[in-house]
Amino acid sequence: MSNDPAxxxxxxxDIRSWPVLQVDYPTDPEKLxxxxxxxxxxxxxxxxxxxxxxxxxxxxxxxxLMISVDADYxxxxxxxxxxxxxxQESAVYxxxxxxxxxxxxxxxxxxxxxxxxxxRAIHQGYTFAEFQGKVTGQAELPAPYDRNEWWVKVSRSVxxxxxxxxxxxxxxxxxxxxxxKLREKVEGELILRESPWDPIKELLPMTGPATAALHxxxxxxxxxxxxGPLDPEAFWPHMDTISSSRWxxxxxxxxxxxxxxxxxx
Numbered sequence: 001m002s003n004d005p006a007x008x009x010x011x012x013x014d015i016r017s018w019p020v021l022q023v024d025y026p027t028d029p030e031k032l033x034x035x036x037x038x039x040x041x042x043x044x045x046x047x048x049x050x051x052x053x054x055x056x057x058x059x060x061x062x063x064x065l066m067i068s069v070d071a072d073y074x075x076x077x078x079x080x081x082x083x084x085x086x087x088q089e090s091a092v093y094x095x096x097x098x099x100x101x102x103x104x105x106x107x108x109x110x111x112x113x114x115x116x117x118x119x120r121a122i123h124q125g126y127t128f129a130e131f132q133g134k135v136t137g138q139a140e141l142p143a144p145y146d147r148n149e150w151w152v153k154v155s156r157s158v159x160x161x162x163x164x165x166x167x168x169x170x171x172x173x174x175x176x177x178x179x180x181k182l183r184e185k186v187e188g189e190l191i192l193r194e195s196p197w198d199p200i201k202e203l204l205p206m207t208g209p210a211t212a213a214l215h216x217x218x219x220x221x222x223x224x225x226x227x228g229p230l231d232p233e234a235f236w237p238h239m240d241t242i243s244s245s246r247w248x249x250x251x252x253x254x255x256x257x258x259x260x261x262x263x264x265x
Contacts, residue, residue: 015061017216019182021052021110021119023131023190025210031203032069035246038234039171040080040150043070048204049079050129050190052110052119062088063108065121065129067200071150073171073227078148083245085121085198096244099224100153100172104243106198117186117214126195131212133188139213141180144220149174152246153226156239169230169239175223182216196254197242 029046036042051066064086071080085106086092095101106123112135120130151172157164190210192201242249250256 015054015056018054019184019214019216021117021131021186021212022215023050023052023210023212024048025190025206026208027069027204028207031205035069035082035203035248036071036080037152037169037230037238039073039228039230041072043072043077045070048200050131052108052121052131054110057088057091060088062086062091063110064088064103065106065108065119067129068149069204073148073150073173076148078150080150080246082247083198085123085245092244099174100151100170102151102241102245104245112214117188117212121198123195124197126193126197128193128195128198128200130191130193131188133186133212135214136185136187139183139185141183144177144179147176147178149176152230152238154235154239163233163236165232168232169235171227171230173223173225173227175221176219177221178217179220180215180217182214184214186212186214188212196256197247198245199247199254203247 025048027046027048029042032046033042047070049068054061054063064084066081066084068079068081071078081102084101084103085108086103087106087108089105092103092105095103106121108121110119115135117133117135120127151174152169153172154169155165155167157166192206194201240249240251241247242254243252248255250258
C-alpha cells in the first residue's frame with residue numbers, strides 16, 4: 001500500500017485514478033428509518049454518506065454523486081443507496097434495468113485545484129448539495145476493506161394496478177472490496193439546499209458537523225447478487241420515487257397533489 005501522491009502518476013489529462021470526495025454527516029435516526037423499505041433495517045448508527053466522483057464508465061468519464069445511509073440487511077451492516085446523480089446518460093437506464101442501481105441524470109461538478117476542492121450537484125435547476133474545502137494533509141491509510149450496498153430491483157405491472165408488479169421487489173446486495181492507496185484530509189463546508197427533486201436537506205437533515213476526505217482506492221473485487229424478496233404489499237408505499245432514485249415521489253416527480261380527473265375529460 002502507498003500513501004504517496006507521487007505514486008499515482010497518470011498521463012496528462014488521464015481520467016483514471018481520481019479520488020472520491022467522501023463527505024459524511026449524522027442525521028435524525030427517525031427520518032432515516034422512514035426512507036428504508038421493509039426488509040432493509042435501521043442500523044445502530046444514523047449517518048449519511050455523499051461520494052462525489054469521476055470514474056471511467058466504461059471508457060468515458062462519469063461525474064456523479066452517490067448518496068447512501070447506514071442500514072442493515074439480514075443482520076449485516078452496510079448502506080442503503082438512495083441515488084447516484086450522474087451526468088452520463090448511457091449508464092442510467094442499463095444500470096437501473098439490470099441491477100436496480102438508482103442512477104438518474106444530473107449535472108455534477110467536481111474538481112481540485114492545488115489544495116482547493118470543489119464539488120456540487122445540480123438537478124432540475126436546483127443546486128441541492130455543494131462542498132468547498134481545502135486539503136490539509138494526509139490521513140492514516142486504513143487496511144483493505146469491504147463496502148456493502150443495498151439496492152432494490154422491482155418492476156411495476158404494465159396494468160398500473162394498485163400493488164401489482166411484473167417483478168416484485170427484491171433486495172440486491174453489492175459487495176465491493178477496496179485496497180486503499182491514498183487518504184487526504186479535507187477541511188471545508190457541506191451545504192445542503194432545499195430542492196423538491198432531491199430532498200436531502202428536508203428528509204436527511206444534518207444533526208452534527210460533516211467530515212470530509214479524499215479517498216483513492218483500488219477496487220479488487222465486486223459482487224452483485226439478487227438477494228431475497230421484500231414484502232410486496234409493505235413495499236408499495238416506497239414504489240413511487242423521483243426519477244430513478246429512491247427518494248419518495250409521485251408519478252416520477254416530487255411529492256405533490258395530482259388531479260387525475262383531468263385525464264378523464
